Amino acid sequence: MSSYDRAIAANPNYTEAYLKKGILSVRSRNGTTAKESLDKAIAVDPKYAPAYKELAEMYYSAGQYDKAVSTFQQYTDMAEKSPKTDAEYASFLYLSKKYPESLVEVNKVLAAEPNNFTMNRLKAFDLYETGDYNGALAAMDNFLKIAPPEKILPEDNAYRSKILVKTGKGSDAIDVMQKSIASITDPAKKNEALHELATTYNSQKQYANAIRTYKQIMATPYGDLSDQFRLGAAYSGNKQYAQADSVYNIITTAKPTYAPAYQARAQANFNLDPDSKKGLAKPYYEKYIELTSADPTKYKNGLIEANNYLGYYNLQAGRKAEATPYYEKVLALDPTNSDAIGAMKIIKGVPARNSTVKKTTTTTVKKK
Structure with a gap:
């Protein structure tokens, strides 16, 4: 940071130095300083595309999704037009929950690069989020055909499971999640997958299995009162009302x-x-x-x-x-x-x- 300050002192119009200062500030979670540096880069050169990209990502990290999308749109307007830029924008729209808009950009990329496995993944995700479950299933099957096995993520299996449930293939969804959980080593990712599995069990009215899974979650550092509530609901679904009452008592005691x-x-x-x-x-x-x-x-x-x-x-x-x-x-x-x-x-x-x-x-x- 000191080196960039010296560079700016030598050349107050050094846009890249402002950009790099902004990036460093984002990494150190100093949003105010990051925005100041990125705004200065844009003030020096209003068409300096990289600054808009970093600023958009900063807004996204802060949960300011509308600002994030509009700023990233400014970046795409200035950056070189390419499938890579469109892919970045598609991903950004998806992360900001702008699923229909993301799908438009995904299809642009796939028209030029039909085997882009990241965009094929995103197409399945976007179709699911927009309610086209049969289309999502076809897109997911296509993604799995072209994606290298080592590139399959826990999130892919979670979406595949949800898609299978929506298309009436609940038993297949459970099988997918069980196999996925067995292969996950990261505790946080395993926790997410266990939640998906429990949700799938509930959707299939397999309440005893959902209860077992929520108990497994509660035995980890990730279990919380929300999981207790879900456990209580699973007990009720399984007509174990006394056990459900005991669980809800834990919650009302903790949060009166x-x-x-x-x-x-x-x-x-x-x-x-x-x-x-x-x-x-x-x-x-x-x-x-x-x-x-x-x-x-x-x-x-x-x-x-x-x-x-x-x-x-x-x-x-x-x-x-x-x-x-x-x-x-x-x-x-x-x-x-x-x-x-x-x-x-x-x-x-x-x-x-x-x-x-x-x-x-x-x-x-x-x-x-």
């Missing part, structure tokens, strides 16, 4: 204000007490309401679920007065809610079947 965990715990306890006689879900739905009532728009569905449960819990025990406020809250959120409408008819003495209210209430909770 995390509302979704109370809702999930209430659902698990509802399934342990499906006729609601014991009211096992009651304290958790009450806590959920306490935590979310200030933002009824965001938590509308959960509040309808919680108030419906608490209304029914009181109604089936004959406590019509206690049930009424809960159903009124449901109707305030959703005036067409059939559970609350039926319950209010019962409360007001209009002929209605208790079984109808109970059935729709329990179904609503189980679906969540």
